[in-house]
Amino acid sequence: MWFDNWHQLGPLSYVLSHREISNAGYNIKDKVSEVIVNADWRWPVEWLDMIPQLNEFPVINLIREKKDKVYWLDSKGKIVPFAASQVSSLLNCNEPMVDWYDLT
Numbered sequence: 102m103w104f105d106n107w108h109q110l111g112p113l114s115y116v117l118s119h120r121e122i123s124n125a126g127y128n129i130k131d132k133v134s135e136v137i138v139n140a141d142w143r144w145p146v147e148w149l150d151m152i153p154q155l156n157e158f159p160v161i162n163l164i165r166e167k168k169d170k171v172y173w174l175d176s177k178g179k180i181v182p183f184a185a186s187q188v189s190s191l192l193n194c195n196e197p198m199v200d201w202y203d204l205t
Contacts, residue, residue, distance in 0.1 A: 102131045106174075108158050116152055134163055 103114045103122060110116055119129055125145045127136065136143055137160060144155050171183040176191060 102133050102136060103127075103129055105133075108154060110152070110154050117148070121148075133161055134165070137161060137163060 103117070104112045106112055113122075122129060125148065140160060140162075142155070142158055142160060149155055172180050173183045175181045175187065181187075
């Protein structure tokens with residue numbers, strides 16, 4: 102919840118400290134479903150004063166009967182379903198070998 106990229110601000114952990122989250126009665130391991138109540142975010146008033154952009158956070162339509170899906174931003178900045186194979190291909194360098202690659 103606190104480390105996900107919900108808004109152009111970036112993850113909430115970028116703008117709220119662990120202490121601020123804890124002092125508001127939340128846990129760093131909270132899920133989105135624990136912070137949305139009656140189809141609305143349950144932000145402390147002092148957070149709304151401190152971070153007015155919280156008012157712009159889109160409320161997620163939770164469907165409790167459905168399993169969560171994991172998405173991520175691909176190399177082009179597009180939101181796509183997460184796949185380990187894509188991560189692997191992005192991490193692997195597909196450059197041609199150079200003459201001096203084997204230094205043994």
